[in-house]
Amino acid sequence: MATVITDLSMSLDGFVAFPSDEAGLLFDWYSNGDVAVAAPDGMTFHVSEGSARHLRDLHANVGAAIVGRRLFDFTGGWGGVSPLGCPVFVVSHTVPEGWPRADAPFTFVTDGVESAVAQAKATAGEGLVEVSGPNIIQQCLNAGLIDEVRVSLVPVLLGEGVPMFANLKNAPVELEGPRVIEGTGVTHLYYRVRSAGG
Secondary structure: EEEEEEEEEOOOOOOOOOOOOOOOOHHHHHHOOOOEEEEEOOOOOEEEHHHHHHHHHHHHHEEEEEHHHHHHOOHHHHHEEEEEEOEEEEEOOOOOOOOOOOOOOOEEEEOOOOHHHHHHHHOOOOOEEOOOHHHHHHHHHHOOOOOOOEEEEEOOOOOOOOEOOOOOOOOOOOEEEEEEEEEEOOOEEEEEEEOOOO
């Protein structure tokens, strides 16, 4: 059965982007090392050895991704190419004009995160389902659908921005771990979700 994970870069004070939705220096770790890691979408990152292990594991095991409409629109649908080289399920109230496209691996799910997770897990098989975007992550945590929280913690305080873990309805959410991979300018933390609503 697939494992549903989060995997976002986050500031030490809990933000995944500036108020403008730009990630800026939260993504600096993707280019601050000398180890080349080719991503499924054709990009190449130059990271530290620790970050390379983190990225290679994700790229090798992810079988499906779930994103929200806000992230899909902000990225321009990644130009029609899956950023992780796998099918992407976009949670949206409506299907955007011009979509779906036969040549792009995006499925629009209009009946909620539970349906998106079920479809993504069926697609991923024994692999990982990566959930991206704070709003969708929060909805999945509230529904008890996340198995593992992965955070790439960047040593910066943004002061304001888009929070990773706002609007949790079943707090506290208990986590087990962490497993830690130290990178340069980032610490990759892996936590198993134990329970919610303690």
